[in-house]
Structures are given as structure tokens and as C-alpha cells.
Amino acid sequence: xxxxxxxxxxxxxxxxxxxxxxxxxxxxxxxxxxxxxxxxxxxxxxxxxxxxxxxxxxxxxxxxxxxxxxxxxxxxxxxxxxxxxxxxxxxxxxxxxxxxxxxxxxxxxxxxxxxxxxxxxxxxxxxxxxxxxxxxxxxxxxxxxxxxxxxxxxxxxxxxxxxxxxxxxxxxxxxxxxxxxxxxxxxxxxxxxxxxxxxxxxxxxxxxxxxxxxxxxxxxxxxxxxxxxxxxxxxxxxx
Amino acid sequence: xxxxxxxxxxxxxxxxxxxxxxxxxxxxxxxxxxxxxxxxxxxxxxxxxxxxxxxxxxxxxxxxxxxxxxxxxxxxxxxxxxxxxxxxxxxxxxxxxxxxxxxxxxxxxxxxxxxxxxxxxxxxxxxxxxxxxxxxxxxxxxxxxxxxxxxxxxxxxxxxxxxxxxxxxxxxxxxxxxxxxxxxxxxxxxxxxxxxxxxxxxxxxxxxxxxxxxxxxxxxxxxxxxxxxxxxxxxxxxxxxxxxxxxxxxxxxxxxxxxxxxxxxxxxxxxxxxxxxxxxx
Numbered sequence: 001x002x003x004x005x006x007x008x009x010x011x012x013x014x015x016x017x018x019x020x021x022x023x024x025x026x027x028x029x030x031x032x033x034x035x036x037x038x039x040x041x042x043x044x045x046x047x048x049x050x051x052x053x054x055x056x057x058x059x060x061x062x063x064x065x066x067x068x069x070x071x072x073x074x075x076x077x078x079x080x081x082x083x084x085x086x087x088x089x090x091x092x093x094x095x096x097x098x099x100x101x102x103x104x105x106x107x108x109x110x111x112x113x114x115x116x117x118x119x120x121x122x123x124x125x126x127x128x129x130x131x132x133x134x135x136x137x138x139x140x141x142x143x144x145x146x147x148x149x150x151x152x153x154x155x156x157x158x159x160x161x162x163x164x165x166x167x168x169x170x171x172x173x174x175x176x177x178x179x180x181x182x183x184x185x186x187x188x189x190x191x192x193x194x195x196x197x198x199x200x201x202x203x204x205x206x207x208x209x210x211x212x213x214x215x216x217x218x219x220x221x222x223x224x225x226x227x228x229x230x231x232x233x234x235x236x237x238x239x
Numbered sequence: 240x241x242x243x244x245x246x247x248x249x250x251x252x253x254x255x256x257x258x259x260x261x262x263x264x265x266x267x268x269x270x271x272x273x274x275x276x277x278x279x280x281x282x283x284x285x286x287x288x289x290x291x292x293x294x295x296x297x298x299x300x301x302x303x304x305x306x307x308x309x310x311x312x313x314x315x316x317x318x319x320x321x322x323x324x325x326x327x328x329x330x331x332x333x334x335x336x337x338x339x340x341x342x343x344x345x346x347x348x349x350x351x352x353x354x355x356x357x358x359x360x361x362x363x364x365x366x367x368x369x370x371x372x373x374x375x376x377x378x379x380x381x382x383x384x385x386x387x388x389x390x391x392x393x394x395x396x397x398x399x400x401x402x403x404x405x406x407x408x409x410x411x412x413x414x415x416x417x418x419x420x421x422x423x424x425x426x427x428x429x430x431x432x433x434x435x436x437x438x439x440x441x442x443x444x445x446x447x448x449x450x451x452x453x454x455x456x457x458x459x460x461x462x463x464x465x466x467x468x469x470x471x472x473x474x475x476x477x478x479x480x481x482x483x484x485x486x487x488x489x490x491x492x493x494x495x496x497x498x499x500x501x502x503x504x505x506x507x508x509x510x511x512x513x514x515x516x517x518x519x520x
Contacts, residue, residue, distance in 0.1 A: 057401050081403025093398045095391055097507070106387050110403055156403065 007066075008033045008160055008191050009054070009085075014063030016046075016053045016215075023049040025215040026063070031160065031193050036186050038202040038223070039195040040236065041212035047195035048090060049215070051162045054193075055087050056080045068159070082110050084159035090168065090195075092149040096138030100129055103137050103148055107155030114157065122151040125181075143174035150181060160191040167198045179205050199236035203227050245363065247475060249431040251468045252366040253424055257444065258451040258463035259373060260420040263380075264413045265457055266389035267406070268323050268396070271414055272330030272445055273314055274421030276337040277307040279440035282425030283347050286356040286435055296359040300369075300426045307422015312415040319411035334441060341437045352436040353429075362430045369427065373420060377460045385409060443486070447471075450489040454496045456503025459510045466504070 009031040016024040024046050031037045039047040053060045056077045064073045108115040123130035126147045153161050167175040196202035203223040211219035226232050264271035281303035288294040342350045380386050391399035455462025474482040
């Protein structure tokens with residue numbers, strides 16, 4: 001069987017509410033192994049909510065989430081992380097008062113046995129983090145913090161990484177560097193579900209995309225298709 | 240050893256242990272005052288078992304520790320992952336329920352208190368051995384993956400959850416451990432003082448231990464070690480007229496430290512600096 005075509009994550013008709021506010025209204029999507037899939041949409045469209053419901057941070061009201069053919073709907077986040085999904089949260093989620101190495105080891109919370117090997121791996125990937133391993137994370141620049149957040153995800157030995165709005169607050173040059181890193185990770189075999197408001201860059205990077213509006217998927221297709229779609233071009237690319 | 244020195248050292252050990260019992264759940268932002276009720280329950284149990292059943296001290300200490308852990312564990316099923324304010328409210332409620340039960344239970348001496356708890360040899364030695372063992376395990380915890388996870392929960396519970404930290408299990412574990420320390424400390428206190436009064440196990444001890452925790456520093460285990468002897472010992476050296484205002488002094492100190500140095504005297508940075516100096520030598 002060609003593992004490249006294997007569906008690693010399937011979200012089927014998921015509904016999520018925060019009190020009376022319905023954040024997701026029957027969202028369905030899938031990520032194949034080795035794919036980068038991007039979620040596109042304005043603020044409040046439901047991109048973060050999808051990621052948080054996949055991870056079990058919030059319990060969905062209806063629908064199923066399947067990861068590697070196993071139903072993981074509404075499992076607790078610690079169980080889902082053990083299964084191989086990790087979230088790089090919006091705003092990086094770096095613990096500013098902890099050192100860089102403590103932040104990294106936090107990523108290996110369930111995987112301490114291999115922590116040493118994983119540290120070597122992430123230090124090779126991000127030499128700057130090796131140089132700053134004993135530095136307090138709060139003193140890192142925005143780009144370094146984003147690298148730390150991605151490196152922390154890698155420490156957990158994931159098969160799929162969800163990256164929520166990685167470009168927020170970063171200079172264009174740094175954003176390009178971060179996207180290059182994501183591309184490299186994808187080449188190494190990581191499946192990536194990316195939420196991003198920088199639509200052009202995200203579609204250029206990804207294989208497929210889903211467009212969300214007020215908690216619903218309104219459009220889907222390959223990135224090439226979406227890049228030339230007139231509605232997308234008008235709404236997100238200023239064409 | 241003179242009697243004043245004996246009591247100073249013995250009660251210092253009690254306060255160090257009780258402040259650590261507060262410190263542990265506070266690692267995940269839980270102000271877990273139930274440890275005071277654990278102290279009272281196990282203390283009274285210990286006194287009763289010694290007076291009426293002639294149980295040996297060490298057996299009572301072990302049972303008191305387990306009793307504290309069991310009570311705290313049962314409560315933690317409900318509040319292991321609760322917000323801080325809920326844990327505080329449950330703590331106060333539990334303390335007042337415990338106090339009311341003790342005050343209305345004749346066999347425990349009611350409001351008059353429990354007297355005649357036998358004196359035992361080496362209680363001071365046992366107390367400090369218990370401080371050493373407890374300190375060792377807290378140190379190991381603080382430098383473990385669970386310690387890191389607790390620090391993450393303290394800063395951002397939701398974020399820690401998204402990294403796969405089971406916040407409920409960790410909260411339950413720390414509350415249970417704190418309950419065990421509270422229980423054992425209750426037994427030690429009963430055998431140090433040889434008498435118990437229900438009024439001791441209320442806001443009085445919460446106020447003192449909370450001041451010790453926040454003044455010493457709540458981010459490391461070393462804060463209570465510094466603050467307990469200083470805050471307990473200082474009023475003993477003051478003239479009686481001033482010492483009787485002890486609780487007001489504690490209150491003022493608590494406010495000042497929260498304003499001036501919110502993380503307390505011994506912060507993580509201070510502890511790291513001391514450690515690096517010691518290691519260099």
C-alpha cells in the first residue's frame with residue numbers, strides 16, 4: 001500500500017460550541033500522510049477551534065475525528081498527544097520564564113526516554129536553540145520563539161503537527177524562514193495541518209487547502225486550484 | 240536542650256512541613272487549604288489512638304500520613320482540575336466542617352481540646368527526618384518532567400493541556416501528596432504539643448503558612464525553609480506587647496512582599512545563582 005495516499009487524519013461533520021456560540025458547524029476535512037494542508041479563513045472562521053477539537057482541548061458536540069484509522073473523538077489531549085498529534089499554538093505558547101531547554105523538554109513530556117536523541121535532532125535543525133539552551137525563553141526574538149515552539153513539537157515525536165498562525169507578528173523575512181522550516185519538516189515525512197492568514201504564502205507551501213467561513217468549510221481543493229480561484233483571489237489575495 | 244529551643248525547633252519543623260504542603264498544590268496554582276483539615280483530622284486521630292488504644296507513635300504517624308492522603312485523594316477526585324477559587328472555597332468549607340465535627344465530638348474533647356497525649360522520645364528527631372525525606376522528594380519532583388509540567392500549568396493551564404499534560408491527574412497527585420504531608424504533620428504536632436485545640440486549625444495556621452510561602456518564595460521549595468524559622472522565631476524574640484500583634488505583622492509583611500517582590504525572597508533565579516556558586520566551589 002502506498003502510505004503517501006493513506007489518510008492520517010479525518011475530521012467528519014464536527015460541531016463545537018463555546019456555550020451558546022457555535023464555533024464549528026459540521027466541519028469535515030482530511031489530511032493524507034506526508035501532506036501539508038492549510039486552513040484559510042478570517043478571524044473567527046474556526047481554524048483554531050478545529051485544531052483544538054482535534055487535540056481534545058475542547059470536546060466536540062457531534063462528529064468524529066479519526067487518526068491513523070482509530071477513532072480519537074473527544075479523547076483527552078494527553079492521550080491524543082501520545083498518539084502522535086502535536087499543536088504549535090497561536091502566539092507560540094513559549095513559557096517565557098523557563099529556559100529554552102526546559103521548554104523543549106516540556107515537549108517530550110511523554111517521550112523522555114528518547115529526549116536526548118530528540119534534543120540532538122532539534123539542535124541540528126535549529127542551531128540557534130542549541131546556543132541558547134540555558135537562556136530564559138522570554139529573552140528570545142519572535143522568530144526564535146517560533147522555532148522553539150516548532151522544536152518543542154518535534155520533541156514529542158509526532159506524526160502530524162498542527163501549526164496555528166505561525167506568521168503572526170513576525171517580519172516577512174522570518175516568516176519565509178519559518179515556512180522553509182515547515183517545508184523541510186514535511187520533506188522529512190511529517191504531515192502538517194497549518195492554519196494561516198497569509199493565504200498566498202500558505203497556499204504556495206501546501207498541497208491542499210480548506211477555506212472556512214463562520215465555522216463551515218465553504219471551499220476546498222488543491223493549492224493550485226485555490227490560488228487561481230476568483231473568489232479566493234478577491235477575498236484573500238486582493239486581486 | 241532547653242525547652243524554648245526545643246519548641247522553637249519542633250514548631251519550625253511543623254511550619255516547614257505545612258508550608259511545603261501548601262507549596263506543592265500551588266505548583267499548579269491550587270491554594271489547597273484542605274491540608275489544614277488533614278492536619279486536624281490526623282492529629283486528632285493520632286491523639287485519640289495514643290490515649291485510648293495505646294498505639295505506638297510511629298504506627299500512628301504512618302496511619303496519620305495515609306489518612307491524610309486518603310482524605311485528600313477523595314476530595315481531589317472532585318477538585319483535582321478545579322480553578323483556584325473553587326479549590327480555596329472547598330478548602331475553607333472543609334476546614335470549618337472538620338472544626339465543627341471536632342467541636343461537637345465529646346470523645347475528641349469538644350471545644351475544650353484534647354489533653355494527655357503521651358510524650359514520646361525522639362519526636363524532634365523524627366520530625367526533622369520527615370522534613371529531610373519530604374524535602375528530598377520535593378526536590379526530585381521539582382526537577383522532574385512532572386515538575387516542569389506543573390510549572391507549565393501554573394502559567395497557562397490550557398496551553399499545558401495542549402502539550403499533553405494531564406492537568407487533572409497532576410493536580411490530584413499533588414493534592415494527595417500535600418494531604419499526606421498535612422496528615423503526618425498533624426500527628427507530629429499532636430505529639431510535640433501533647434494537646435490539641437480546634438481553634439488552632441483555622442485561619443490562624445492558614446495565615447501563618449501562607450505568609451511563609453509567599454514571603455519565602457512560592458516558586459522554589461527553599462522559600463519555606465528560610466521563612467519558617469524567621470517568621471516563627473522573630474515574634475519569640477520580640478517583647479510580649481509587640482509579639483501579640485504577630486498576625487498583623489504577618490499580614491503587613493505579606494502585603495509588602497506581594498507589592499515589592501511578588502515571587503518572594505527566594506526566586507528561581509536566586510536558587511539557580513546559589514546552586515551555580517555552590518557547584519563552582
